[in-house]
Amino acid sequence: MQGRRTARWTTLFLALIALFALDLSLGSVSIPLSEIGRILLTGEGTQKVWEQIVWDFRMTKALTCLLAGGALAVAGLQMQTLFRNALAGPDVLGLSSGASLAVSLIFMSPFAGSGFLSATNPVLVSLAASMGSAGVLIVMLAVATKLHDNVSLLIVGLMVGAAASSVVSVLQYLSRAEEMQIYILWTFGSIGGLNWIEIKILLVILMAGVAIAFAHIKSLNAWLLGDHYAQSVGINTRRSRMLIILSASLLTGGVTAFCGPIAFVGLAVPHLTKLLIKSENHKTLIPAVLMAGGALLLFCDIIARLPGSAYVLPVNALTALIGAPVVIWVIIRNKAMRMP
Amino acid sequence: MNATMRYLTTTDLTIGYRQPTGQNILFERLNLSLSAGQMICFMGPNGAGKSSLLRALAGLQKPLAGTIRIEGGGKTENIPTQVAVVLTDRIYGLNLTVEEIVAFGRYPYLGWNIRLSKEDEEKIQAAIEQIHLQPLLRKKLYQLSDGQLQMTMIARALAQDTPVILLDEPTAHLDLNNRVEIMDLLLKLTRDTGKAVLLATHELDLALQTADLIWLTGKNRNILTGLPEDLVLNGSFDEIFDLKGFDLKTGKVRHHPFRNVAIQLAGAGAEYLWTKNALERNGFGIAHDQQEISVTLTGDPLPLRWVIKRKDGVNEADSIESLLKLLEQTIAARHP
Numbered sequence: 001m002q003g004r005r006t007a008r009w010t011t012l013f014l015a016l017i018a019l020f021a022l023d024l025s026l027g028s029v030s031i032p033l034s035e036i037g038r039i040l041l042t043g044e045g046t047q048k049v050w051e052q053i054v055w056d057f058r059m060t061k062a063l064t065c066l067l068a069g070g071a072l073a074v075a076g077l078q079m080q081t082l083f084r085n086a087l088a089g090p091d092v093l094g095l096s097s098g099a100s101l102a103v104s105l106i107f108m109s110p111f112a113g114s115g116f117l118s119a120t121n122p123v124l125v126s127l128a129a130s131m132g133s134a135g136v137l138i139v140m141l142a143v144a145t146k147l148h149d150n151v152s153l154l155i156v157g158l159m160v161g162a163a164a165s166s167v168v169s170v171l172q173y174l175s176r177a178e179e180m181q182i183y184i185l186w187t188f189g190s191i192g193g194l195n196w197i198e199i200k201i202l203l204v205i206l207m208a209g210v211a212i213a214f215a216h217i218k219s220l221n222a223w224l225l226g227d228h229y230a231q232s233v234g235i236n237t238r239r240s241r242m243l244i245i246l247s248a249s250l251l252t253g254g255v256t257a258f259c260g261p262i263a264f265v266g267l268a269v270p271h272l273t274k275l276l277i278k279s280e281n282h283k284t285l286i287p288a289v290l291m292a293g294g295a296l297l298l299f300c301d302i303i304a305r306l307p308g309s310a311y312v313l314p315v316n317a318l319t320a321l322i323g324a325p326v327v328i329w330v331i332i333r334n335k336a337m338r339m340p
Numbered sequence: 341m342n343a344t345m346r347y348l349t350t351t352d353l354t355i356g357y358r359q360p361t362g363q364n365i366l367f368e369r370l371n372l373s374l375s376a377g378q379m380i381c382f383m384g385p386n387g388a389g390k391s392s393l394l395r396a397l398a399g400l401q402k403p404l405a406g407t408i409r410i411e412g413g414g415k416t417e418n419i420p421t422q423v424a425v426v427l428t429d430r431i432y433g434l435n436l437t438v439e440e441i442v443a444f445g446r447y448p449y450l451g452w453n454i455r456l457s458k459e460d461e462e463k464i465q466a467a468i469e470q471i472h473l474q475p476l477l478r479k480k481l482y483q484l485s486d487g488q489l490q491m492t493m494i495a496r497a498l499a500q501d502t503p504v505i506l507l508d509e510p511t512a513h514l515d516l517n518n519r520v521e522i523m524d525l526l527l528k529l530t531r532d533t534g535k536a537v538l539l540a541t542h543e544l545d546l547a548l549q550t551a552d553l554i555w556l557t558g559k560n561r562n563i564l565t566g567l568p569e570d571l572v573l574n575g576s577f578d579e580i581f582d583l584k585g586f587d588l589k590t591g592k593v594r595h596h597p598f599r600n601v602a603i604q605l606a607g608a609g610a611e612y613l614w615t616k617n618a619l620e621r622n623g624f625g626i627a628h629d630q631q632e633i634s635v636t637l638t639g640d641p642l643p644l645r646w647v648i649k650r651k652d653g654v655n656e657a658d659s660i661e662s663l664l665k666l667l668e669q670t671i672a673a674r675h676p
Contacts, residue, residue, distance in 0.1 A: 084432040218454050222447060224433030231400050232427075233447035233500070234420035280433040281440065283454060 008276055009288075016066075016291050019298040023062040026305050029053055061192040063199055065301050065315075066294035068191065068255045069265055071206045073273070073293025074213050074286055075251040076266025078244050081220050081282070083154045086330055089267030090252035092154060093140050093245065094161035095133045096263075099256040100187065101164040102132025107183040108175035125186065126198070126257045133253030136160055137246070144245055148238070150227070188314030189260035191301060202258050209250035212243055213286055220244065220282040262297070262316050264323025269293045271330050296322070346411065347503045347536045348374040348397060348423070353406035355389070355396045363404060366392050368561040370406070374504055374536040379527050381547035381568075382540040384557025385581060390540040391428070394506045397538070398425045411503070420448035424497035426490075426507040434482040438492050441481065442467055445499025467498035471525070487518035494522070498529075505529075507539040511546070519543060523550045544581075544588075548572065556580055592617075597625035601671060604630060607637030611644060618660045624667070633670060635663065 024040075025033055031050050039045040039054045075090035083092065091097070106128045143156050172180050194202070213220075219240035222230035227237050255262060270285070273292040277284060297315070300322060304313040350372045356365035366389030374380065382390055395401040397408060399419040410422050424445065431441075445467065446460040456464070468474060471491050476484070484492065490510055497505050507526070511519040523546050526537050530552075538555075541547055547554065548568040556564040556576055564576055571577055572588050587594045602625035605616060615637060616626055636647045646657040648666055655670075657663035 081432075215452055218447065218450065218452055221454065222444065224436060225431050225441075225444060226427075226429040228395065228400050228427055228429050229425070229431075229444070232398055232420060232423075232425045233444055234417065235447070236417075274435065278435065280435045 005277075012276060012288065012291050012295070016295045016298075019295050019302065020062055020066065023065065023298045023302055024054065024058045026302060027053065027058055056195070057192070060194050060196060060199055061301065062298065064191050064194050064202070064259060065297040067199070067202055067206055068259050068262060069269070069293035069295070069297030070290040071209060071251040071255050071293070072262060072266035073269035073289040073296075074210055075248040076268075077270040077273075077282070077285060077289045078213060078216075078220065078248045079266070080270055081223050082241065082244050083150050084223070084226070085154065086271070087267065088154065089264070090248055091161065091261075091263070091266070093157040093249060093252070094136045094159075094164060095140075095249055095252045096256050096261040097161035097164035097168075098132040098134075098136030099129035099253065100132070100168055100261055102128040102135070103186055104168045104171050104183050107186070108171040108179045129257035129260075130253060133249065133256055136164070137249040137253060140245060140249070141242060144241060145238075150241070153241075186260050187316065189262055189316035191259050191262075191297070191315050192312075194258055198258055202254055205250055205254035209247045209254065210286075210290070212247035212250070213282075216240060216244055216247070217282040217286060221280070224280055260316060263320045264326075265293060265297060265319050268323040268326040269296055271326055272296070345376040346373045347376060348411070349409045350397070351407045351409070353396070353408060354404045355392055355401070356404050357392075358404070365404065365561060367557075367563065370563055372555065372563060372565065374538055376503065376536055377530050377534045378536050378552050379530045379550060380536075380538045380553045380555055381551035382538055382555040382557075383542070383544070383547060383577075383580075388557040390557065391508050394425070394427075394508050394538070394540055398423050398506050400425070420500070420502075422502050423504045423506060424500035424502040426493045426497050426505070426510050428508050428512070431481060434480065436481045437477065438473055438479050438481075438484070438488075438495075439464075439468070439477045441492050442473070442495045442499050445496040445501070448500065463501055464499050467495045470498055470529075471495040486513045487515070490514065490518070490522065494525070502535075504536045504538070507537070509540055509542065511541060511543055519546060526550075544577070595620040595623070597623055599623040599625075599671065601625065601633070602627040602631050603667070604628065604634035605637075606634065611637050611639070615646065615660060615663070618664065619667075622664060633667070635667075 025031070025036055029050075031053065035045055035050060036054055039051055043051075045051045045054070072090055076088070079088040079090060079092055080086060082088075103125055106125065139160060140153075140157060144153055147153050147156065172183070175183075219230065219235045219237075222233055222235045223240075225233075230240075231237050252266070269289050269292050273285065273289045274280075276292070277288045279285060297319070300315050300318045304315050304318055350370050353370040353372070354365060354368045356363055356367070358364075370393075382394070384390055392401060396403050399408070399410075410419060412418065412422050442464050443456065443460075446456060446464060447454070449460065450456070468477065471494060473491060473495055476488060476492070479488075481489070494507070494510065497507075505526075510526075511522050514522070523543075526539065527550050529535050530537050551568050553565060554568050554571050556566075556571060557580065558564050559580070564571065564580075566576070577583065577588050586592070597620070599622075603619060604627050605612070605619065607615065615635070619626060619635075632651065634649045636649070638645050638647055643658065646660070646663040648655040648657065648663070648670070650670060655666050657666055
């Protein structure tokens with residue numbers, strides 16, 4: 001039992017390392033593996049360009065995958081536990097939709113379509129996305145203080161998301177093709193676009209989110225029993241719910257702001273992880289989904305570059321492709337399990 | 341342990357729900373108490389608010405008015421170390437193992453990183469042994485039967501190591517064997533450990549035989565308390581449950597002797613009782629004085645036989661089934 005568990009953790013860890021290394025080694029410029037190793041270890045390569053490519057392009061991208069994947073997975077796990085719904089994900093709170101709405105307002109609203117609010121300014125886009133997420137977060141926290149049951153909260157989250165998406169659709173209808181294209185490009189995600197400073201900012205936000213998640217392993221576990229039982233074993237359910245929502249929001253909002261909306265990772269990774277690490281204990285699950293989320297997004301990034309070295313497919317499109325079968329599988333499995 | 345120690349006392353407790361249209365009051369001005377070593381069954385028709393009261397007593401639902409005083413549980417945060425609950429709520433973590441669920445009982449004593457101390461491990465182990473769950477430890481929640489799940493939840497409550505345990509219909513959906521086992525276990529707990537146990541239940545027969553005290557939901561948002569026997573004899577149960585065709589005082593379903601035939605029955609023991617049951621169920625009256633037809637149970641020498649005597653002869657039956665057939669024939673011959 002113990003041996004098998006160790007083996008599974010090792011598998012997960014090795015997979016993560018291997019995918020990270022593979023991600024670093026792939027790209028439109030072929031750099032020998034030995035050279036990459038040298039650049040990573042010593043910081044110097046035989047060619048200055050290679051140094052730059054490895055550090056400022058590939059490393060940033062691989063790290064972003066690691067951070068974003070892990071963060072979304074932890075957010076998804078928290079939502080699935082809190083809402084006691086296998087199909088909940090980080091987007092159920094409407095945060096991605098909030099971010100999309102803010103970004104679409106910048107890109108597509110007639111008064112902001114030109115001039116200094118140009119789409120080439122990624123900082124502005126990140127800022128807008130953060131504010132969009134934060135706006136929805138504030139609404140959701142306010143609703144959470146009013147509504148004491150999780151199902152209602154879930155429905156409100158979905159409705160806020162739907163309303164935001166609807167506004168985005170209207171904007172798309174009203175805007176010109178060029179503006180729309182810029183927005184659509186944003187929705188495809190920009191995992192490769194972060195510089196080191198942005199990565200550091202993202203890291204701080206995500207660490208705060210993950211820290212809150214770790215501080216709540218006890219209450220997350222207790223939520224599995226339902227709110228009455230959780231309360232009866234000494235969990236302050238109201239405070240716990242608030243902080244779990246805050247954590248998931250920081251994680252989802254941060255990632256969406258910097259990388260664009262990434263679908264399905266948060267939904268699928270907790271299920272995939274539970275296949276490997278058979279546990280419901282969040283003390284085990286949180287580190288596991290952190291690793292698995294990073295690994296999955298690295299995997300998607302690698303796939304995105306395989307078809308031809310010249311083309312890079314949008315990662316966000318691929319995550320859904322991998323996520324959808326997982327969701328289908330979860331539904332079928334849960335049906336089979338619930339039926340006596 | 342002080343046997344008269346009051347673990348939980350309510351003063352003018354009023355519970356219910358606040359609704360947009362006003363308050364929906366379930367119980368009003370309750371003054372109740374739970375004492376050490378007491379097994380109390382809480383009974384009443386569906387929808388009377390038993391679950392709500394249990395939740396209120398466990399601090400999971402705010403009362404509309406009045407107070408609940410819990411010994412050693414001054415603040416709300418301390419209630420989990422004083423009161424454990426077994427509820428009817430569905431559990432989401434289907435992959436949780438029995439052992440993990442029992443361990444939840446220790447949560448009130450654990451820090452954020454849920455590390456179990458040696459004492460915690462011992463308490464969990466003791467609870468598991470008390471409920472005889474050892475064979476199920478590694479089973480996942482979705483693999484358990486209703487009875488096993490109920491036992492697991494009770495073990496979890498025991499691991500919580502509280503003086504008071506509140507249970508909401510712990511025997512619902514269980515077969516007779518499991519029901520008796522759970523009631524026995526709870527009764528034993530009160531006797532061995534001095535815990536106070538309050539359980540809401542619909543099992544009239546089991547409750548009457550095990551409870552030290554009955555709480556019965558009254559008609560005026562109140563609760564009647566009393567010994568089970570007193571409540572039976574003063575007709576409280578009949579009134580509250582509006583019993584139809586069930587005679588609580590004899591513990592039997594009332595039968596109408598529609599055949600208008602009385603049978604003199606002689607015999608003893610369980611055989612006598614079940615024969616009587618079969619005859620009454622089939623519409624015969626039972627008499628102890630001289631009748632046209634008499635049935636005598638005899639098991640000496642074995643095997644057990646039913647001897648039917650009429651004016652015109654004697655028959656013997658070797659089972660209740662054949663006894664009933666012979667009686668049918670007798671009556672048919674008499675009233676052609």
